[in-house]
Amino acid sequence: MTTKEWKFTAKDIAEKPDLFLAGHRACAGCGPATVLRMIMKATRGPTIVTEATGCMEVVSSIYPYTSWAVPWLHTAFETAASNASGIEAALKIMKKKGRISQEHVDVIAFAGDGGTFDIGFQALSGAVERGHDFLFVLYDNEAYMNTGIQRSGGTPHGAATTTSPAGTLIPGKLEYKKPIADIMVAHGMPYVATATPYYWKDLMTKVRKGLEVEGPAFLHVFAPCPRGWRSNPAKSIEYAKLVVETCVFPVWESVNGHCQLSTPSKLVALAPQKKKPVADYLQGQGRFRHMFKPKGKQLLDEIQRITDARWECLLRRCGETPKTA
Amino acid sequence: MQTTIKQKMTALAGDQAVAYAAKQSDVDVVAAYPITPQTIIVEKFSEYVANGEVETEFVCVESEHSAMTASLAASATGARAFTATASAGLALMHEMLFVTSGCRAPVVMAVANRALSAPLNIHGDHSDSMAQRDSGWIQMYAENAQEAYDSIIQAFRIAENLDVLLPAMVGLDGFTLSHTLENVETLPDETVKEFVGVRKFPNVLTHNGKTVPFRLDPANPMTMGPIALQNYYFEFKRQQEEAMTHAVNVIQQVNSEYAKISGRSYGNGLIEGYGLEDAEVVAICLGSTAGTMKTVVDDLRQDGVKAGLLRLRTFRPLPVEAIRSALANVKAVAVMDKCLSFGGNGGPVFHEIRHLLYESANHPYIVNYIYGLGGRDTSPRKLRSIYETLQDILQAGHVKTSIQYLGLRG
Numbered sequence: 001m002t003t004k005e006w007k008f009t010a011k012d013i014a015e016k017p018d019l020f021l022a023g024h025r026a027c028a029g030c031g032p033a034t035v036l037r038m039i040m041k042a043t044r045g046p047t048i049v050t051e052a053t054g055c056m057e058v059v060s061s062i063y064p065y066t067s068w069a070v071p072w073l074h075t076a077f078e079t080a081a082s083n084a085s086g087i088e089a090a091l092k093i094m095k096k097k098g099r100i101s102q103e104h105v106d107v108i109a110f111a112g113d114g115g116t117f118d119i120g121f122q123a124l125s126g127a128v129e130r131g132h133d134f135l136f137v138l139y140d141n142e143a144y145m146n147t148g149i150q151r152s153g154g155t156p157h158g159a160a161t162t163t164s165p166a167g168t169l170i171p172g173k174l175e176y177k178k179p180i181a182d183i184m185v186a187h188g189m190p191y192v193a194t195a196t197p198y199y200w201k202d203l204m205t206k207v208r209k210g211l212e213v214e215g216p217a218f219l220h221v222f223a224p225c226p227r228g229w230r231s232n233p234a235k236s237i238e239y240a241k242l243v244v245e246t247c248v249f250p251v252w253e254s255v256n257g258h259c260q261l262s263t264p265s266k267l268v269a270l271a272p273q274k275k276k277p278v279a280d281y282l283q284g285q286g287r288f289r290h291m292f293k294p295k296g297k298q299l300l301d302e303i304q305r306i307t308d309a310r311w312e313c314l315l316r317r318c319g320e321t322p323k324t325a
Numbered sequence: 326m327q328t329t330i331k332q333k334m335t336a337l338a339g340d341q342a343v344a345y346a347a348k349q350s351d352v353d354v355v356a357a358y359p360i361t362p363q364t365i366i367v368e369k370f371s372e373y374v375a376n377g378e379v380e381t382e383f384v385c386v387e388s389e390h391s392a393m394t395a396s397l398a399a400s401a402t403g404a405r406a407f408t409a410t411a412s413a414g415l416a417l418m419h420e421m422l423f424v425t426s427g428c429r430a431p432v433v434m435a436v437a438n439r440a441l442s443a444p445l446n447i448h449g450d451h452s453d454s455m456a457q458r459d460s461g462w463i464q465m466y467a468e469n470a471q472e473a474y475d476s477i478i479q480a481f482r483i484a485e486n487l488d489v490l491l492p493a494m495v496g497l498d499g500f501t502l503s504h505t506l507e508n509v510e511t512l513p514d515e516t517v518k519e520f521v522g523v524r525k526f527p528n529v530l531t532h533n534g535k536t537v538p539f540r541l542d543p544a545n546p547m548t549m550g551p552i553a554l555q556n557y558y559f560e561f562k563r564q565q566e567e568a569m570t571h572a573v574n575v576i577q578q579v580n581s582e583y584a585k586i587s588g589r590s591y592g593n594g595l596i597e598g599y600g601l602e603d604a605e606v607v608a609i610c611l612g613s614t615a616g617t618m619k620t621v622v623d624d625l626r627q628d629g630v631k632a633g634l635l636r637l638r639t640f641r642p643l644p645v646e647a648i649r650s651a652l653a654n655v656k657a658v659a660v661m662d663k664c665l666s667f668g669g670n671g672g673p674v675f676h677e678i679r680h681l682l683y684e685s686a687n688h689p690y691i692v693n694y695i696y697g698l699g700g701r702d703t704s705p706r707k708l709r710s711i712y713e714t715l716q717d718i719l720q721a722g723h724v725k726t727s728i729q730y731l732g733l734r735g
Contacts, residue, residue, distance in 0.1 A: 046543030050398065061551035066532045071541035073401050074550035075394055075424045082391035086356060086398025086406070087541065089382040093353045094404055097380060099523075105543055123394070126387030 024067040029233025031223035042204035052080035052115030080111040081127035107134040113154030141225035166290035191217035193253035198240035230286020242281040247311040339502035340365035346477035349517035353404035356384040356395035362499040363437040389414035393421035400430035403540035412439035426461025431484035439499040448700020449499035463493035464641040470507040488571040595644035604633025606715035657715040696731035
């Protein structure tokens with residue numbers, strides 16, 4: 001099923017009623033809450049949402065209140081994708097048997113980085129392999145924030161968390177962030193994209209594309225967490241811009257395995273001199289504070305090196321010629 | 326009992342009988358993962374799907390954890406969901422069993438009862454489902470393949486009853502029942518379809534003050550599986566307990582209704598007595614052991630021993646009143662457990678039977694037999710020795726060893 005247009009002008013967006021409602025209990029400056037609201041503004045029709053245990057589930061469903069104006073199901077931490085599998089299977093057969101009234105119902109699964117990179121990965125991989133028609137949205141705030149800022153497979157190299165503290169011997173997380181979107185592309189799924197809430201139109205367009213695709217779609221959304229990152233709540237959206245400008249988190253999409261940069265990252269590719277140093281993004285976040293002390297210089301340089309290497313790898317994958325600034 | 330409905334006699338193993346019952350029960354979604362000795366159920370059901378014999382969405386999931394989750398989610402969406410597992414598979418589902426009952430999703434599951442690792446063992450005992458006894462699921466145990474077939478059909482009616490709305494598992498002993506061919510009488514498709522009916526939904530009040538059917542429906546948005554803290558969680562749990570109380574009556578009603586169409590009933594649906602009326606010495610067991618026990622009772626009766634058998638068909642909800650009244654005049658009881666509660670002073674069934682007898686006027690002597698772990702064969706001779714021990718106790722006037730191991734090496 002395709003819908004004709006997805007212009008997402010400010011007027012269109014303002015006129016569409018919210019489906020993720022105000023009154024939830026997210027922190028000030030919460031990236032994921034902003035992301036969810038935007039995504040729910042981009043739905044195209046009847047939708048069922050399912051969510052893994054995590055920050056957004058907890059802040060939006062404290063009984064007897066709810067922030068959800070759509071049918072919503074939470075079961076456990078590792079189950080966003082298996083919930084979606086069951087919902088989609090039920091919708092398919094119930095439609096066939098004439099037991100539901102809607103022509104089509106979209107299914108969106110939300111999970112944080114813990115529920116995607118780590119504990120929920122098996123269910124996600126299985127659901128994608130089976131080809132269920134659903135959109136999986138990873139809101140990535142780069143650690144287990146709901147339980148108090150513990151490192152996850154999505155926590156970046158060098159970040160301090162409560163289980164990877166920056167100590168005198170070990171400078172934060174030693175391991176690297178799992179390339180989750182690449183792993184999903186490797187599943188051979190029809191649609192994979194990355195996005196951040198600063199580029200809201202890009203994000204919403206990708207939501208709509210993910211819904212339009214028949215079969216599974218995966219959207220990796222960068223979602224700042226001021227509480228967990230020890231950052232200024234007023235700067236969350238700014239970080240969602242800087243992370244793209246520094247190429248730490250480029251935005252791109254892969255349609256049937258064909259990868260291309262989205263406009264914000266494409267602009268950096270076309271004008272490499274505008275590519276900002278990673279320090280611009282890392283500075284001001286408490287989780288990277290140790291890198292800006294004399295002893296942290298080596299780590300900072302390493303992060304710049306890895307970021308550059310990954311960016312060049314992505315450019316090649318997207319058919320762009322790496323240019324030096 | 327007379328029935329006018331013509332039934333078909335087929336040779337079916339327990340697993341096949343279960344798959345056939347699910348096929349006839351108009352199941353919308355089956356999400357399952359293979360594990361011995363349950364495998365035949367999913368294999369058989371896959372054949373039905375491949376041959377277009379069922380209108381069912383079959384989700385061949387990547388683990389039992391997802392099998393239970395997808396079943397729960399399908400059920401929450403309004404589908405009739407069925408799954409099957411055993412042993413380690415059931416253990417892997419553990420977390421989601423609680424979520425399924427907590428979400429009041431009437432999923433039906435067959436459990437081909439099998440021992441838990443380690444050491445690895447694929448044969449039958451009740452360690453797997455007994456470990457899930459507090460998960461909020463209705464638990465029934467079949468004596469033979471016929472009952473496995475009948476119980477699956479009944480389970481949908483029980484689980485989906487609006488006064489119950491709880492998931493239900495039907496246990497069938499691994500290999501002894503799951504893989505053994507028996508003559509099974511099956512009802513016509515239309516009869517079963519009519520008996521199970523189309524799933525109904527209770528009306529519930531949503532956050533915005535609307536009364537809507539309890540399922541995920543974009544026309545009537547509802548938040549399911551929320552977070553409920555100190556101020557509401559307790560009430561949710563108390564309601565589940567109330568639903569279990571309702572299930573005691575519903576199981577009996579469904580057992581009687583089913584008898585009208587099939588001519589078959591299993592005691593009152595909760596417990597089945599054999600020679601209980603005037604029995605002095607009684608053994609209590611679950612599942613396939615009862616078949617052998619009945620011949621042992623017959624033999625003992627011929628020898629003038631007032632022996633009886635109480636088969637616990639339903640373990641959850643525990644039929645407290647029915648058991649208490651069945652044992653009112655019994656002098657000595659042996660409770661048989663195909664499961665150990667390590668360090669718990671006896672097996673789980675023993676704990677519960679002894680516990681419910683506390684409030685009886687006349688306490689019988691009571692002993693516990695742990696038997697059949699990992700599929701250890703239990704011969705009629707060994708089973709007879711249980712009654713002999715009970716007779717010895719009556720003669721001696723006291724219990725020497727309250728927990729005994731039947732058929733243990735050395």
